[in-house]
Amino acid sequence: MLKPLIQAFEAVGTYVLLLRRTFTGLLKWRLYWQLWTQEFIIIGRDSIFLVAIIAFFVGAVTTVQTAYQLVSPFIPKSTIGAIVSTSSILELAPTITSLVLAGRVGSNIASQIGSMRVSEQIDALEVMGINSATYLILPKLIAGLIAFPVLVIYSCAISHLGGIAAGAFTGSVNPTQFSIGARSFFEDFQVVFMLIKAITFGFIIITVSSYQGYYVRGGALEVGAASTKAVVVSSLMILIADYVLAQLLL
Amino acid sequence: MSDLRIVDIRKRFGHQEVLKGISFTFEPARVNMIIGPSGCGKSVLIKCMVGLIEPDAGEIYYGTVDFRKATPEQKREILKNLGMLFQSSALFDSMTVKENVAFPMRIFTRSSESEIRDRVSYCLERVGLYGVEDKYPAQLSGGMKRRVGLARAIVLNPKYLFCDEPNSGLDPLTARRIDELIEQITEDFHTTTIVVTHDIRSLQILGDKILFIYDGEAVWRGTREELEGNNLENFPTKLKIFLQASGLYA
Numbered sequence: 451m452l453k454p455l456i457q458a459f460e461a462v463g464t465y466v467l468l469l470r471r472t473f474t475g476l477l478k479w480r481l482y483w484q485l486w487t488q489e490f491i492i493i494g495r496d497s498i499f500l501v502a503i504i505a506f507f508v509g510a511v512t513t514v515q516t517a518y519q520l521v522s523p524f525i526p527k528s529t530i531g532a533i534v535s536t537s538s539i540l541e542l543a544p545t546i547t548s549l550v551l552a553g554r555v556g557s558n559i560a561s562q563i564g565s566m567r568v569s570e571q572i573d574a575l576e577v578m579g580i581n582s583a584t585y586l587i588l589p590k591l592i593a594g595l596i597a598f599p600v601l602v603i604y605s606c607a608i609s610h611l612g613g614i615a616a617g618a619f620t621g622s623v624n625p626t627q628f629s630i631g632a633r634s635f636f637e638d639f640q641v642v643f644m645l646i647k648a649i650t651f652g653f654i655i656i657t658v659s660s661y662q663g664y665y666v667r668g669g670a671l672e673v674g675a676a677s678t679k680a681v682v683v684s685s686l687m688i689l690i691a692d693y694v695l696a697q698l699l700l
Numbered sequence: 701m702s703d704l705r706i707v708d709i710r711k712r713f714g715h716q717e718v719l720k721g722i723s724f725t726f727e728p729a730r731v732n733m734i735i736g737p738s739g740c741g742k743s744v745l746i747k748c749m750v751g752l753i754e755p756d757a758g759e760i761y762y763g764t765v766d767f768r769k770a771t772p773e774q775k776r777e778i779l780k781n782l783g784m785l786f787q788s789s790a791l792f793d794s795m796t797v798k799e800n801v802a803f804p805m806r807i808f809t810r811s812s813e814s815e816i817r818d819r820v821s822y823c824l825e826r827v828g829l830y831g832v833e834d835k836y837p838a839q840l841s842g843g844m845k846r847r848v849g850l851a852r853a854i855v856l857n858p859k860y861l862f863c864d865e866p867n868s869g870l871d872p873l874t875a876r877r878i879d880e881l882i883e884q885i886t887e888d889f890h891t892t893t894i895v896v897t898h899d900i901r902s903l904q905i906l907g908d909k910i911l912f913i914y915d916g917e918a919v920w921r922g923t924r925e926e927l928e929g930n931n932l933e934n935f936p937t938k939l940k941i942f943l944q945a946s947g948l949y950a
Binding site for chain 1 (some may be wrong): 749750751752762775776779780782784786787790791792793804806807808853862
């Protein structure tokens with residue numbers, strides 16, 4: 451009964467210690483700059499297409515479903531734009547994008563670091579006197595903390611486009627009504643809240659996935675398991691953080 | 701007195717005592733062999749010596765500094781003078797051969813690009829590799845990977861060279877070629893080389909000083925001459941069985 455609890459505490463402790471190690475023992479900035487740009491390409495640029503497809507359909511589906519529910523002639527059609535826009539900014543863009551990225555980026559990070567662990571590449575770094583946690587995780591974290599908000603803003607914009615396109619295509623709301631509704635309920639803080647979520651979720655995905663990969667023991671089978679666990683744990687943590695942030699900030 | 705020695709090294713994993721108080725003084729600028737059957741604790745010992753595993757007790761002296769009690773600066777200085785060839789070669793998958801070999805130079809020296817290029821070429825030639833500079837580790841054979849690993853280990857002209865099972869998984873001819881390379885590099889670079897192996901055939905080429913480990917205990921210490929010149933009956937039973945099983949000492 452107590453064993454899983456102790457294991458959970460141990461895992462949290464190890465995770466915190468890994469985070470502490472990640473921010474110590476920096477080597478040459480030039481080296482990290484190169485790594486950071488590589489990671490930014492992997493995490494940011496390579497996710498653009500996937501994020502665009504998902505955001506477009508999320509926006510479109512939300513518009514169609516909202517229009518389906520708002521059948522009363524007393525409710526102006528611009529309300530559809532208001533609901534879709536607010537939902538996209540507050541929830542859909544940051545959360546759905548992050549859940550998708552937990553699968554794409556999280557599994558990639560866990561399997562990459564895990565493979566380096568089982569093939570002794572991390573040991574090789576340590577023997578050279580290099581802090582492997584800093585060398586491997588910090589560039590990913592910096593790249594992620596910049597790329598995630600950018601991707602979420604981009605996702606939010608595409609989601610609006612999807613909503614406008616679906617509204618026009620189905621005739622439920624025209625682009626003008628959609629944009630009037632979207633602007634009428636817009637508050638600056640919604641964007642701040644969206645960015646706070648993006649940064650928090652980015653931090654969770656990068657660090658949890660790195661942790662899963664960094665402490666892999668065994669071979670290819672364990673690397674695969676760590677990759678799956680990284681996605682599952684990251685997704686769960688995102689949902690918990692989503693609730694906590696909403697409760698605290700809204 | 702040798703500048704590398706270990707005193708009473710002990711290590712336990714759970715209930716299993718893997719190293720039971722091993723002491724040994726390594727011969728400087730020579731090849732020192734640590735031999736023994738699989739699972740006897742050789743690799744754990746070498747990992748304790750380079751700081752990858754923290755022993756439970758004992759001292760590891762590099763010169764007058766005990767590695768376990770060394771300050772971070774002293775540890776960094778020791779690790780700078782240390783090269784290691786891993787069992788799996790541990791080459792960085794994302795880097796080409798020349799980037800792998802140049803990596804320690806880029807981290808620890810202020811050498812110019814031309815100096816790095818010259819040194820990398822020299823080290824690759826030294827291990828008998830030509831025309832593979834731009835290949836990735838995945839494009840190399842096992843023997844070639846081992847040579848690249850050796851080139852990377854010697855690129856900073858280390859004082860100590862650690863080789864963990866340098867010829868495991870290689871065909872006999874390539875394995876002997878790697879042994880010869882280690883012997884030549886030890887002579888040319890005046891490194892104190894520590895080779896961990898279960899391959900008794902390596903003793904025909906390597907091994908100025910030998911430590912035989914069995915079940916975590918140092919069973920026999922001596923020179924190759926003592927091993928070859930002695931009657932089998934004069935050896936401890938465990939070493940006798942190991943030598944007989946190898947077929948080389950009938």
